[in-house]
Amino acid sequence: MKTLYETFREVYGEGGEIRSFFSPGRVNLIGEHTDYNGGHVFPCSLSIGTYAVARKRKDNLIRFYSLNFKTQGVMTVDSTSLAYDAEHDWANYPKGVVSIFKESGYDVSGFDVLYFGNIPNGAGLSSSASIELATAVLLNELNHLHLEMVEMVKISQRAENEFVGVNCGIMDQFAIGMGKEKAAVLLDCNTLAYSYSPVVLEKASLVIANTNKRRGLADSKYNERRSECERALAKLQEHVSIQSLGDLTIESFEAHKHHITNPIDQKRAKHAVHENVRTIEAAKRLKAGEIEAFGQLMNESHVSLRDDYEVTGLELDALVEAAWSEEGVIGSRMTGAGFGGCTISIVEDQFLTSFQTNVAKTYKEKTGLTPEFYVVEIGAGAREINQLSEAL
CATH class of the missing domain: 3.30.70.890 (GHMP kinase, C-terminal domain)
Known part of the structure; x- marks a missing residue:
C-alpha cells in the first residue's frame, strides 16, 4: 500500500484525500456452464485481486493509470461523454462502470485512480469483474451514494454486457461483490437467491x-x-x-x-x-x-x-x-x-x-x-x- 500511495502522488501530484479499495478475484469451486442454463454455481472470492487508490476531483475528468500496463500511461476521459474505445484497452472496464452509474441516474464526479492487480492475466480468475467492482465501490464511497452491494454487482455486469460487449452471466461480479472470508457462495443464477457454506480445509x-x-x-x-x-x-x-x-x-x-x-x-x-x-x-x-x-x-x-x-x-x-x-x-x-x-x-x-x-x-x-x-x-x-x- 505504501508503494501504491507513493506512486499515486508521483503520477497525479500531492493534495486531496486519497482513499484505497480492494476487489478480489474469484474461482468457481464447482458448477461450470450451469449459469446460463438456469442452474447453480458455487464460487468463492480470493485473497488476490485488484487494488484501487483514488482521489475525487472537482470536475468531470477521469484519469486512469495501471501499474500492470505502465506503457499505456495515464488515460484521461470526460465522464460526460464516455464511449468504448479499443485504444483504451483495459480502461474500458472501469469506464463502462462509470457510464452505467451515470446512465442509472447516479451523480458521480471525476476522479484520479491508480490500479494494481495481482491476478494473473488471462487465467480465468476474473480480473475484468474484479476491476469493475473495485471501480463500483470507489464510486459509491467517493460520491456517498449508499448503494447496496447487489446493486453494484448488477451495474458491473451491465457494464461488461452493454459497454464492453461481453455477454457474461452474473456469477463473476456476484462472487466478487458478495464474497465472504472462508466461505463459498451457492448462487441460483435465475433468482439470485444465495447461501454461504463455510470452507474449512483442515490441513x-x-x-x-x-x-x-x-x-x-x-x-x-x-x-x-x-x-x-x-x-x-x-x-x-x-x-x-x-x-x-x-x-x-x-x-x-x-x-x-x-x-x-x-x-x-x-x-x-x-x-x-x-x-x-x-x-x-x-x-x-x-x-x-x-x-x-x-x-x-x-x-x-x-x-x-x-x-x-x-x-x-x-x-x-x-x-x-x-x-x-x-x-x-x-x-x-x-x-x-x-x-x-x-x-x-x-x-x-x-x-x-x-x-x-x-x-x-x-x-x-x-x-x-x-x-x-x-x-x-x-x-x-x-x-x-x-x-x-x-x-x-
Missing part, C-alpha cells in the same frame, strides 16, 4: 494451476454450447413444463431425454442437469465438513465437462489427470469456460511441494508447457480498505 489448501495455454477457442465454443443447450431445452419444453435445464432433476431428465433427438445436444443437456444437481450436493457436503465427498464431486464435474460438455482439451485434462495421480489430492477439476485457463485442486498441506513439482513435470512432458501454481486463500468481497496509516 489442506486450495491450489489454482494455470495451464498457460491461450484460450483462443473459449469464446466461439462458449456460444456454440449455449446454442446446443437452447436447442435441447426447446425440445424438452414441447413435453415438460420447465423454464430452464436447471429446473430438471436427474430422474426427470432421464425420463424425457429421448425427446432431444440430436445426440450432441442431449450430451450437453445431460451435463447441465447433472452438474446443477452436483453443485447443490457439493454445497451441502462442504457445509457438513465432508471434504472427501466434496472432492469426489469435483472429480465427477471434470469428467462431465470432458466427456459430455467437451470443453476441457488436452492441457486441462493433462493437468487434472496429473493432479489425480498425486498423493494428498482430495479433488481436482477444470474451472472457468474451458479450452485453457485454470484448474482448481484441494491438496493436503504436507503434499503441497511435491504436488507442484510432480504435476509440473508430468504436465510439461505431455504438453510442452510450464504451469503456474497459486496456493490461495478465500478472502472477503470488494470493499474500501483503510491501510494508509498502517502503510506510512
Whole structure:
C-alpha cells in the first residue's frame, strides 16, 4: 500500500484525500456452464485481486493509470461523454462502470485512480469483474451514494454486457461483490437467491494451476454450447413444463431425454442437469465438513465437462489427470469456460511441494508447457480498505 500511495502522488501530484479499495478475484469451486442454463454455481472470492487508490476531483475528468500496463500511461476521459474505445484497452472496464452509474441516474464526479492487480492475466480468475467492482465501490464511497452491494454487482455486469460487449452471466461480479472470508457462495443464477457454506480445509489448501495455454477457442465454443443447450431445452419444453435445464432433476431428465433427438445436444443437456444437481450436493457436503465427498464431486464435474460438455482439451485434462495421480489430492477439476485457463485442486498441506513439482513435470512432458501454481486463500468481497496509516 505504501508503494501504491507513493506512486499515486508521483503520477497525479500531492493534495486531496486519497482513499484505497480492494476487489478480489474469484474461482468457481464447482458448477461450470450451469449459469446460463438456469442452474447453480458455487464460487468463492480470493485473497488476490485488484487494488484501487483514488482521489475525487472537482470536475468531470477521469484519469486512469495501471501499474500492470505502465506503457499505456495515464488515460484521461470526460465522464460526460464516455464511449468504448479499443485504444483504451483495459480502461474500458472501469469506464463502462462509470457510464452505467451515470446512465442509472447516479451523480458521480471525476476522479484520479491508480490500479494494481495481482491476478494473473488471462487465467480465468476474473480480473475484468474484479476491476469493475473495485471501480463500483470507489464510486459509491467517493460520491456517498449508499448503494447496496447487489446493486453494484448488477451495474458491473451491465457494464461488461452493454459497454464492453461481453455477454457474461452474473456469477463473476456476484462472487466478487458478495464474497465472504472462508466461505463459498451457492448462487441460483435465475433468482439470485444465495447461501454461504463455510470452507474449512483442515490441513489442506486450495491450489489454482494455470495451464498457460491461450484460450483462443473459449469464446466461439462458449456460444456454440449455449446454442446446443437452447436447442435441447426447446425440445424438452414441447413435453415438460420447465423454464430452464436447471429446473430438471436427474430422474426427470432421464425420463424425457429421448425427446432431444440430436445426440450432441442431449450430451450437453445431460451435463447441465447433472452438474446443477452436483453443485447443490457439493454445497451441502462442504457445509457438513465432508471434504472427501466434496472432492469426489469435483472429480465427477471434470469428467462431465470432458466427456459430455467437451470443453476441457488436452492441457486441462493433462493437468487434472496429473493432479489425480498425486498423493494428498482430495479433488481436482477444470474451472472457468474451458479450452485453457485454470484448474482448481484441494491438496493436503504436507503434499503441497511435491504436488507442484510432480504435476509440473508430468504436465510439461505431455504438453510442452510450464504451469503456474497459486496456493490461495478465500478472502472477503470488494470493499474500501483503510491501510494508509498502517502503510506510512
